Amino acid sequence: MKFAVKVWSNGTARAGVIHLGSVAAAIDTPSLILSTRKGLPLFIPPDLLPSLPSPDSRLLHVSPLHFLEGLSIKTIAKIGGLHQLVGLHDCGFAAFPRDSIQCLPEATAANKTGASFETPCGRLLIKPAEYMEMISSMKPELWATLADEVPAWVSDKRNKTSVDRTIKWLDECIALSPASGAAFGAIVGGSSLEERRRCAQEVATRNVSGYWIGGFGLAESMDERPALLNAVTEALPEEKPRLICGLGLPEEILQGVAAGFDLFESTYIYHLTLEGFALTFPLDGTQINGSNLAPNDAGSDPRKINLRATVFRKDATPIVEGCTCYTCQNHTRAYINHLLNVHEMLAQTLLEIHNTHHFLGFFRLIREAIKAGRFEEFRKDFVRSGYDHLVEDVSEGVLLAR
Numbered sequence: 001m002k003f004a005v006k007v008w009s010n011g012t013a014r015a016g017v018i019h020l021g022s023v024a025a026a027i028d029t030p031s032l033i034l035s036t037r038k039g040l041p042l043f044i045p046p047d048l049l050p051s052l053p054s055p056d057s058r059l060l061h062v063s064p065l066h067f068l069e070g071l072s073i074k075t076i077a078k079i080g081g082l083h084q085l086v087g088l089h090d091c092g093f094a095a096f097p098r099d100s101i102q103c104l105p106e107a108t109a110a111n112k113t114g115a116s117f118e119t120p121c122g123r124l125l126i127k128p129a130e131y132m133e134m135i136s137s138m139k140p141e142l143w144a145t146l147a148d149e150v151p152a153w154v155s156d157k158r159n160k161t162s163v164d165r166t167i168k169w170l171d172e173c174i175a176l177s178p179a180s181g182a183a184f185g186a187i188v189g190g191s192s193l194e195e196r197r198r199c200a201q202e203v204a205t206r207n208v209s210g211y212w213i214g215g216f217g218l219a220e221s222m223d224e225r226p227a228l229l230n231a232v233t234e235a236l237p238e239e240k241p242r243l244i245c246g247l248g249l250p251e252e253i254l255q256g257v258a259a260g261f262d263l264f265e266s267t268y269i270y271h272l273t274l275e276g277f278a279l280t281f282p283l284d285g286t287q288i289n290g291s292n293l294a295p296n297d298a299g300s301d302p303r304k305i306n307l308r309a310t311v312f313r314k315d316a317t318p319i320v321e322g323c324t325c326y327t328c329q330n331h332t333r334a335y336i337n338h339l340l341n342v343h344e345m346l347a348q349t350l351l352e353i354h355n356t357h358h359f360l361g362f363f364r365l366i367r368e369a370i371k372a373g374r375f376e377e378f379r380k381d382f383v384r385s386g387y388d389h390l391v392e393d394v395s396e397g398v399l400l401a402r
Contacts, residue, residue: 009373009376010258013258013370016028018031030366031059035265036060059091059094060088061095061099081137081140094243105150113127114127132177132178136178139178145208159190169186193228204235209241217247230259244264253362276347278351278354281304302385336351366378
């Protein structure tokens with residue numbers, strides 16, 4: 001793996017490139033790591049993956065814990081690792097335990113020997129040696145060391161313990177690390193600025209290729225998050241990539257980019273797709289404001305529409321006019337509305353293709369804003385557009401009440 005920062009904007013937001021051995025072209029950052037279930041996107045079949053923007057869509061997250069309910073670790077190793085197992089030879093895999101859907105950290109059950117997770121097989125205690133055996137058998141391009149993630153409400157003592165354990169496990173994982181794959185040191189610290197900073201400073205002294213920041217998306221508030229993010233990045237060297245888990249909403253992604261993060265893993269697309277929502281905010285370079293967002297007759301969020309709504313039953317237009325994704329090029333809102341209401345799985349396939357394509361386009365806009373030196377302006381415009389819409393809704397409600 002090779003990484004380089006190319007452009008800075010507003011002092012902290014940065015755009016760069018990351019090279020992975022299995023992916024032919026360099027991946028521009030900030031970039032999204034696509035969520036998978038056992039190495040494959042949840043709803044998109046392998047034959048439709050090439051329809052997604054490349055190489056943006058070629059970095060996939062995999063949780064080794066998903067495989068505990070299926071093939072044994074030895075069988076996966078015998079097959080030749082994840083690339084051979086799932087047949088995605090031109091993709092790169094990023095392996096770390098948490099996936100925010102099934103393999104959730106369980107702070108109350110962890111102990112000094114290992115981290116506890118709620119998995120498809122129930123609650124399991126994963127020790128560093130067991131975890132590294134999984135990593136060695138799967139052969140991912142990059143992997144994060146084991147971490148003791150805790151939610152924001154734990155005591156200061158428990159938070160300090162989580163940092164101590166994470167640093168200890170980092171050293172154990174590095175000692176057991178395979179010859180291939182780039183190791184990303186795990187950084188935790190909960191909602192404590194002091195512990196976040198201490199953990200980052202300790203991990204920065206280790207021989208790792210990058211940094212995986214965990215413990216976010218676990219009940220911390222949007223207001224306290226920027227200070228926590230900055231406490232981490234200020235302690236890390238600039239020349240290594242930073243991967244963060246737990247930030248999913250567009251506003252949260254923008255918070256992470258503003259703090260200097262490069263790679264993002266989230267289940268935002270999965271949750272949108274499962275609930276029948278499609279992303280619709282503009283990606284053509286026009287200024288983001290309330291006038292060019294989707295109408296709110298099918299939901300209160302101006303950036304997405306609920307395709308289960310009856311208003312789309314006879315809508316013969318694509319999800320987004322001018323969108324080049326497979327779904328918008330071939331199908332209508334009415335058809336997807338029908339598929340959703342008769343519970344056809346094809347609805348989720350078509351929606352995930354569009355939402356993934358659209359969200360990757362959002363990251364492209366972020367990179368362009370950074371390169372143009374106007375990231376902070378872009379961020380403020382995007383965030384303001386949602387609030388402006390809410391203000392308009394409230395005003396209309398007052399007028400109707402009168």
